[in-house]
Every structure is written in structure tokens, then in C-alpha cells.
Amino acid sequence: MSAETLEFQVEARQLLQLVIHSIYSNKDVFLRELVSNASDALDKLRLAALRDDALGVDTSDLHIELAADPEARTLTVRDNGIGMSHDEVIQLIGTIANSGTAKFVQELKEAKDAKDSSAAENLIGQFGVGFYSSFMVADEVELVTRKAGEEHGTRWTSSGAGTYSLERVEEAPQGTSVTLKLRPADSDDQLHDYTAAWKIREIVKKYSDFITWPIRLQQETPEASAEPVNSMKALWARSRDEVSDEEYHELYKHISHDWLDPLEVVRLQAEGTFEYQALLFIPSHAPHDLYTQGYQRGVQLYVKRVFVMDDCEALMPPYLRFVKGVVDAADLSLNVSREILQQDRQIQLMRRRLAKKILATVKDLRAGDPEKYATLWREFGRVIKEGLLSDFDNRDAILTAASFASTHDAEQPTSLAQYVERMKEGQQHIYYLTGESRQSVEHSPHLEAFRAKGVEVLLLTDPVDELWVEAVPEFDGKQLRSVAKGELELDGETDQEQQEDREQRKQEFAALLGWMTEQLGAEVKEVRLSARLTVSPACVVTDTNDASPALEAMYRAMGQELPHAKRILELNPEHPLVAGLNRAHSDRPDDAAVTETAELLYGMALLAEGGQPAEPGRFLTLMANRLTHNL
Template identity: 60%
Template sequence: METFEFQAEVRQLLQLMIHSIYSTKDIFLRELISNSSDALDKLRIASFRDKDLEADLTDLHIEISADPQQRTLTVRDNGIGMSRDEVVELIGTIARSGTAELLKAVQDNTDVRALIGRFGVGFYSTFMVADRVTLITRKAGEPAGVRWESDGQGSYTIDTVDGLPLGTAVTLHLKPEDTQDNLHDYTSEFRIRETVKKYSDFISWPIRMSVKRDGDSGEASEVTETLNSMKALWARAPEEVKPEEYQELYRHLTHDWRAPLETVHMRGEGTFTFEAVLFLPAQAPADIFMRGSSSGIHLYVNRVFIMDDCDALMPSFLRFVKGVVDAGDLSLNVSREILQQDRQIKAMRRRLVRKVLASLGEMRAKDAERFAGFWSELGRVVKEGLVTDPDHRDPILDIASFASTHDSDSTTTLAEYVARMPEGQEKIYYLTGSSLPVLKQSPHLEGFVGKGYEVLLLCDPIDEMWVERSDFGGKQLQSIAKGQADLGTQSEIENQEVFTALVAWLSEQLADEVREVRLTSRLTESPACLVGEEFDITPMLQQYLRAAGQGFPESKRILEINPAHPLVGALREKHAAGPDADLAETARLLLALAQIAEGMQPNDPAAFTRAMAGRLTQLMTR
């Protein structure tokens, strides 16, 4: 026997389990049953892949037994089991990342019930009701088993045990305070039945318990009863399924304590059939932007579990969708490689994606507020499909919502934007940038908003990737920060010829920083702004590419100045009187102000700071 110390974070977590979420202690049984169900699924898959694996598949089940006298509760399965190394990794430590995040959330008073399970800590919930937990297990294919035991106070023991049956048994030595009454006594048949019915009725494996029943002769005898219905929820008609049943299936699949935002129950028929229940979460999963985050689709074939995380059924831009797909015509002995090439899988994927996108469209039409909550959480992920999945570009654009200058409190679809376009407007105008507050204050908006043109405000990094050379309904999307503004010709700028000398001088002074300097009609309040040519890479995209270690051709931008602004007028008069060092410094300040206005930093921040400090000093000491 060996004794190990828990990691520091695990010790904190145990105290959290014992003291902070005591009011929701029923979930410990759900977590143990879910673990057992996973073990049974894994044994069946392992036996398909390894024909020499010695495993009896004739009666796979979960068994619950209680001893009121000894105050113990045991959950046992004859599933895949665990090796000694797996016990150390999965039970002795927390294998998944995120424990620190969980503890911080608790310190910040986040609802712990919404977090339990998201970080792989379900097993530790047993210490809410037990002052000692014993686990014995033997993995399929291994001769010896393992015994793990802990009182949750900081250490645990592991020992090798011979002669164990295949599978895992977890025994909880219950705390004495749980004897108050049947409602809180987990050795009570009533309490066990109610908890299993509430949380695990849909589990596809039988959950059994031996109970005493009076026979015809009046003498009590033990009989084994199955506690769950084992009905595949996805095989039933939607009207036959209660909302709480959907919610429990969602919790079982995701360990998310919140209810799903939307449930999609569908059946595919034709040359092949399948059934599916899909869930859209109310909040973005913690790992949604982590490399290798799982898709969360569980694949079954004729009620037989095949694999979780079946990424062949759901594209990466819908990786937040969780659920079950049960195919009727696939081989049980399938691999991920086969699934990637399977024609039926590809057809199912298309139908599933269309259904999810259609459901989002219906949600937006019927409940704009609920859709807005979804889009703020996961819209950035959905828009990835505009880059990665051209086959679904149009339906994604149909539901995509964007901030715009039309209404600062709500978003708009492209269809709604087009419907509001004034007569004569031929393009859909947009502006990209680092954040919504920066975009709303951008000088690029001034002329367009002044002429009654609505502008989309795009601040998600993915927007930089898809919006170039895109169109909707035959109307091209056009950046207002590129090319010449189509708000009037240069001849309409009053007295433009009097600025010719100034423009030429500025172009020479700023030649190292900008491609050219020109007058503009796009500004009404600001003195200057920076724009690019039609096919230039935007500054934000340059930042993203640079951060990703990718090279790109460097290009200078164009400085546009507003001839109607007092500062530009004063520059013209100063230049006419004879350029000097003070005027040259002002020219560079003008460029720096244009850079700051679009959320960038000046080329030389230190020089900008010195120049501004000098100008402010002059102003204050006049």
C-alpha cells in the first residue's frame, strides 16, 4: 500500500465540495452513475476493437446497494475498469485543466452549481455526503485490481488487490447527519429511487438494486429491480418527452448545471434513417477557443454507443452543439477515419447543420432577446463558418447579426440592413476594428452617417477574414476605411486648390510613414484619418497575422485630411507663411492623432508624448 498527498488545488476543491455546494448534494449519485455508464460504453467499444479482450458482455449493468446499519452506499458496474496508473491520474489528481479557474469562480461568488462537472471534478462530489470513500477496480485485460481510499482530508492510499471482478465499485461511508429522515438518507430505498429517476432515468444501461418485498406467504425476500426506464429519449416522439427529461440528458452529456438554451429533436428519413437530439448551450463552454476542443456529439448505431466527440457529424463552427445522433444503417465497427469518408455520415452532417442553423433563424424571428444572448456568447464561433465552410455561407449570413450605426442598443441582420438602404446606395458599408467603443468613435463614420448611410461595426477577429470581397443579395460589402469615399468628388471640396501646396508638403514630410496625403470628403468633424487602398490588409489583420507568426507584405496607408477643419486651415496658413520645425512637428502630431482614432498607437509613442507635453505646456503657460 502507498500513501499519496492530494495536490494543493485538489485539497481546496475537496473543502469546496464539502462546504460550498451542500444544498445540491444529490448530484453525487448522478455523477457516479454517469461514470459507470461511460465505463460500460467503453467496455463495449473495446471489445469490438480487440476480439481477444476477455470481457463478458451478456449482462452489462450498474448496481446500487445500500447498508443502513453500516451507513454505506455502493455504486458498482462491470465496465472497462481502471488500471493503477489511471486511478492515480483520474482520481488522485484532476487531469483536466481549469481547477484554478473553478476555484477563482467560487471566490468570485459564481454559482458553483453551474460549474460542477465542467472541470472533471464530478467524482469529488461524493465527499459532500461521505466522510470516507473506497474505490475498487480492475481493468479489462489486467490480472490484478486496485483499491483506492481517502477521507478527503488531504491524502489517499492505493493498494494492489487480487481476485477482483471486472469493473469498478465506489463505496461511500456516509456521514451520520444524513440520517435525519428518508428525504435525506441515501441508504433509503425511496431516496435512491427518486434520485435515480430524477437524474438517470434515460441511461441506456440497467440500474439495478436489490430490495426486500413481502411474498404471498407474508415473508420478506430480496428481489432485484431495475430503477430506470432505459428508454432512448431520442427515439421517442418530441411530444412524449418532458422538458425536464431533455434537461437531464443535457446535463448527463455536458455536466452543465444550467438548462440548454435550445433543444433540437429531429428524425432523418429516406435512403437512410437517423434520430438526433441536439442542444445549444446558454453560455459558451469554457474550452470553446482552446485548440482541440471537443465537438460533443455522441454517436450511436441502433442504440449501441459508438463514440463521444464525433467531429465528423458537426463542423468546427458548431462545436458548441452537444447531443446524441443515433444512425440506423452504419456498421458497429467504425473508426474515425472511416467516418470521415462515409457518404451517409456526410449526408447526416449536412442535414444536422441545416437544422441547427434553421433553428437559430427561428429563434431570432420569434425571440430576438434570447437570440441576442446566444449571439453575444457564440456568434463569433458561428461566423468562423463563413471562412471554413463555404457550403453554408449563405445560411450563416442569413442569421448573422452585427452592431451598426442604426441602433446602438441592438444588432441587425444583413437582410434588415438592405431593407433600410436609401435609394441610390449600391453597397453595404462596414468598418472593422479592435472594439465596438473604438469603432463608434471612428472618424471614418462621420461623412457616411452624415449622409444617412448605415455602417456595420465589426469588431470580432474573424470578421477581418470573411468580410473582404463578400456580398449579400447581390450587394457588395465595402469597407469605409478603404479606397476613395464615394460621398462626393474632389471637385466638390471647396477651394481645394488652395491646399495643393500643403498637401504636397505633407506628403514629403510624412513620406516614411504614409503612402500619400490627400483631401477627403468623408470627414465632417475630425481633422484627419487613415485609409487603405481597396486590397490592402487592415491594421487589425496585420496585428493578428503578426501574432500568429505569419508574414505579410508591408504597406503604407493614406492620410486623408479634412479641408473644412480649423486645424487643417491653420496648417495651410502656417505653411503659406513659411514651413518651420514647429509645423513639421504638428504634421506628425496630426498623423499620430489619426492613428489613435482608429485604435492604433503612434509610430513613435515616446516622441508623440514629448510633443503633446510640450504643446500642453505652451497652452497652460500663455
């Protein structure tokens, strides 16, 4: 079969040039990526053989082999793992960053222009194109692969110039070999000779020593036996004193395909009737696809040092899906399936224990390393708060570990415990306000009375906040209460004079309130005087047991319709516009100007909370008419 030549996508060609010429600050990492891919292929073959006896593959000597030829200037990385079919080669090798390529290229260009190599390497890791780092040191890359169980193999070849060729190979060993035709040793950008045995050993020792498969270096003479160059010691099985931070970091990078060091390393060892070891990592940044449906979790399952399953969802609750690492159990079957794991009592116990350990680590970081904690919460706080909706056993631990923006400090978030410590004398509730952004909620009229009385309010602007505040009734005996729902009566307000003044005001405005409730009946369920406004003329609030407009919209976006709840319009009787409207309504209740002003007040209240009138064009016309009359 003759070779076929295919072109990369336009964005993919741009990406490839960026990878080749300007992304990596350390070119040695190309070998780490190739060895990591080979290790994954061996893991997958071992797992496939356990689950399919008919596959008929020999797993007695699974290994990775490195072969260098100084004269020919080639370096080959071979494995006898799962291999790839023709279609898989196109899908996995022939397409670069097939999801979000254009956005990725743009971000890479920005990182390059800013001369931020760490940001660029981070992006490379996020989009999983480490294979293409080979082109940093090679003029041409040839990949030959045959999938286990298939008769024919595939050869993929590219010089990185925008095209690649595919060719069927009649006889190819099972697994994958990647051969790099290295640039001349005296090239300006070639700092090291990657055919030198000492350099290969150095790179493997630094980046891949922990890999549990043997990595063998084929000596320059064909008759010499391959020399093992990695220790194959499982880091999670060694004591903390025996492992350096650098070794932990490289294991994390191998598991996660990240290019940055983890934020925190978490070890756990359980002994007794059910024994297991866990080595977990909290990343230092959120991956680009953390909130997508197909996000791959990063906890691997081993049984007695034998790899069993990648991205084992049963080991970690969804709200901790960003955690990477390894769990090695002593008493599970090697041939366990995902379906069995979901029901396995031991796995469920491990899941609960691992979740508690991660949350305890977050809490400890808050107390012991505020800078690390700030990074963690900035990157993953939004997803951790999802646990408030699903993990009832750990709800208090999540609330204790969480941070929230508040009116107390524009820069520094607060914990709920700190909020409770600062509560005013007589205050019984923890007050909050939800919204799209801090800027929008900070200017909300709902905060006016709270600012005037110096009462702190939490500012909750993540989409998940709209959901969990409805599900969490209290913290430390203090009920959570929205400042934009229900009729406001600030804790500790017992002034008899105030109460009498309010009753008098209600009497003064009773006719206007009744008339406006009737006029705006299609939009609002009630018009009443407000205790929460000190500056603005009006605001709209949600009744105590009704869903907020934002929550309605969220359910609608998920394909679930909630019954529409009418809002309540509150008026500030001290505002000149409201006071004037009351007088005008008393004098000339049928005047069109009075009706228009009432409608304008409601529209202004909607705009103040970030909404908009049902008929924006009519609102603007009324506004223009009123302004014209006042000139």
C-alpha cells in the same frame, strides 16, 4: 504493496472544500454524477471490445449496480465497464480541474459570495469535477477499479480533507466501484437517507431513466436478486409526445456534463435509403474551453441504439462544435473508425443535414423567441461566424441568422436583412467598421461622415470579423464595404457643387499633401484630403486591397507573416489645425514647427484608431514642445 498517501494541490484542496460545503443546492445530484460516470465506462468498454478482439472481455451483461447498506451507512455504485489503470486514477481522480484550477476556484468563490448557486453548479459542470459531489453526503469515499485487460486493480480513498491514498489490489473485478460512507442520517445537512431504496429509485428515475444500460438496485438481503430501476428507453427513438422536457434536459446533462438546462432541443428523423435519428441540444451558455484546441465536441454516434463513438467530430462542422446530442444511424458498421467516418458519404450527408437543421433552428428562434435567440447569439455568435470562412454551402443561412451591433441602436443588434430595409435611398453598400471593442469603434473618426449623413454602419468587434468580411463579398446583392478602407464616396453623392468644391480644395492643399507624402514616406503611401471626416483633423485608412493592421497582427499571432502595407493619411481641410498647417507650409515650408506639426497629425490619427506612433517617446516630446510654444 503498502498504500501511499498523496496530497491534493493547494487550489484543489480549496476547490474540494467549496464542493463539499457550499456549491450544490440539490445534493441528490451526486448519484446522477456517479451513474453517469459508470455509464460512460460501459460505453467505452463496449467500444474497446468491438475494436480489439484480443481484449478478451465479456460484454454480455454490462450493467450498473447500486447497493445500499443502512446499518453500515454505505452506498456503492458499481459497473463492469472499462475501469482505470493506476496512472489513470491519479490523472482522472487524484487531480481536480487540472486545467485552470486557480481561475476556477476564484470563480466559484465569487459565485458563493454572490449566493448564486446556479452559477456555481454551472462552473462545476464546466470543469468536470462532478465525482467530488460525493463528498457532500459522505465522510469518506473509496474507489476500487481494474482496467480491462490488466491483472491488478487500484484502490483510491479520501475523506476530502486534502489527501488521498492509493493502494494496489491484487484481486479486483473488472470495472469500477465507488463506495460512499454516508454521514449519519440525523446530520444537520443530510436531508435524505440515501440508503433508502425508495429514495434511490426516485433519484434514478428522475435523472438516469434514459441511460441505455440496466441500472440494478441490490436489495438489502444478499440473497435477493437485483431489481432494474431504469427503463433504458432511448429518448430519440420515442415520439415527442412520449418524452417530457425534464427527460430531455436530463439526457442533455448526462451527455454534456452541464448543470443547466439546454437552451433548445432539436429533433431530426431521416427516412429513405439512409435512415437515422438525431436528438440535439443547444446549450444555454458557452463552456470555458470552447475556443481551445483540445475542446471536446459533444455529439455521440450510435448505431441501432449501440454506442459507437463519443465526440464524433465528423457529424458536426467545427463552427457548430458547441452543439451536444446523439445521432443514431441504422446502416453504419459498429466497428467504424474516425478516419473512415471522415470519408464516409453517408456521414457527410448527415453532417450537412444536421448543420442546416441547427441553422434553421437559430433562424426560427430569431423570429419566434427573441429572448432565447439573444442568449444564443451572445454565447455562440462568435463561433457560428467561423462558418462564414469554411461552410460555403450554408454561408447565406449563417448571414441570415446572424446579428450585428450597429450605429442604428446602441442596445439592440440588427440582422443584415433589417439593415438592408433601413438603407438610405440610393445607398448601394452595406457599410461596416471592425475594431477591438464597441467603445473604440464608436469613437472612430471613420464614422464622422456617416453619422453626419445618417448612414448606418455595422460595428464588428469579434476577432473572426476581421477574417470573414474579407471572404464574404455581398449580402442580398449589396456589397459589404469597410468605412476604414479605400477612398470614401458615399452612395448617392452626385451633387455637382460638392464635386467642384472638392476639386478646388485639392488644388488649395496640393503643395501640402505632396510635401507631407514625402516627409512621411517611410510610414504612409499617400497623404490626401478626406471625405469621411467632419470633426477630427486626420485619420489613417487602409488601401482598398490591403490587409488591415488588425488582420496583419492576427496572421502574425498565428505564425504567418503578411507583407506590411503602408497606410494612407487623410486630412480634414475644414479643421483649423489642418487649415493652419496649410498656411504655415505656404509661408515657411522649411520651418521645423511645420514639420513637427505634420508628424504630430499622423501620430494623433494613429491614436484615434487605437494604434500608436512607431516612437511613442518622440511623439510625446514633440507634443510637449508644441504645447509649450502655444502657452
